[in-house]
Amino acid sequence: MNIDHIEAFLYVVHYKSIHKAANALFLSQPTVTARIKSLERELGVELFYRDGRSVSVSEKGKDFLPFATQIVQTFQQGKKQLEETQETDEVCIGANGVTAQYFLAYALPKWKEQFPYLRFQLFTGSTTNILEKLQSHQIHLGFIQYVHGDDIENELLLNNTVKLVKHRDHPLQLDELIQAKELAQQKMVFFECGAFDWNYVHKMFEVEGVAANIEVRTDHLEVAKEFIRTKDYLSFLPHLCIKKELESGEFVEIDVKHLLDMNQHIFLTYKEKETLPSSFWQTICETAKHFESIGDTY
Incomplete structure (x- = not known):
């Protein structure tokens, strides 16, 4: 009938x-x-x-x-x-710029291989902006700092500790732990991003009664990295964006944990898991673990 x-x-x-x-x-x-x-x-x-x-x-x-x-x-x-x-075939994702450019650019093609029917829509913005989109159901999940909110779940996904780095041919010698006064004599390019609390960096110098020699400020990661490649500058940068350079040896980390330890983490943040395949959530976590373990060997 x-x-x-x-x-x-x-x-x-x-x-x-x-x-x-x-x-x-x-x-x-x-x-x-x-x-x-x-x-x-x-x-x-x-x-x-x-x-x-x-x-x-x-x-x-x-x-x-x-x-x-x-x-x-x-x-x-x-x-x-x-x-x-019905499980959706479009996944709407929110992320800060660093995570989008360095982790999602690696992860999305791999997710597509396992879930070829899925399509992805990516929004970039501040943690506050991404939280608002989650709460209004405009996105399914976010990759941001830990947030509090009604019915919001956070799962630790990536370590994005801020590191002080130099080019391998920069003249600064690293035989001993460096002190803030010595750092203050080095030229620095300062990457400014709302996802990180840079007040800790400024406080590190203030405690020693010195000011950082910041010659350049930029809100673009790749610009900051190009200044490092001149072999004249140091910079505090998020780990996600310099994994390849550290792995290859082009950039060298300067140990400043005795002065400053900026632990920044990226969380998988969401309201509901039922709207997406359960296996997809597991794949996200597995991809993140693989991403951290291989040193960004794309």
Whole structure:
């Protein structure tokens, strides 16, 4: 039994006219007539009395009406339930710029390999902005700092500790632990990003009564790295963005843990997991572990 034929029957009963029912269904009048006749043949009864252009529901039609109504309602309820529980094929992700550029650029192609039917939409912004999008259901998940919020879940995903680095050919010698006063004599390029609390860096110098020799300020990571490549500058940079350079030996970390320890972490943040495949969440965590373990060997 065709649900479209039953629906046509209900519309004709409601409008008491095949012409009006056809308009409401955005169908031609012959199409609705054909559907009614097909349903009548299947049921073996006449559902309407016809008198010229006018139609009225027959006694058999009246008997069938409550069953037809129930069939269509049940179908529509089932369809709605499937739509509500169906796993989405588009994943909306929010992340700060560092995570998007360095981790997601690595991770998304791998997720696509395992889940080829998924499509990804990426939003970048501040932690506050990403949290707002999560709470308003504009995104499924975020890669940001730890946040508090109603029904918000945070899972530790990546270590993004801020490191002080130099080029391997920079003249600064690292035979002993460096002191703040010595650092203050070095030229620095300062990467400014809202995702990190740079007040800790300034406080490190203030405690020693010195000021950092910041010659350049930039909000662009790659610009900061290019200044380091001149072999004249030092810079505090997030670990995610310099993994490749540290692994290759191009950049060298300067140990300042005795002066400053800026532990920054990236959390997988979300409200609901049910909207995405359970295996996808596991893949996110596995990809993050692999990303950290291989030293960014893309």
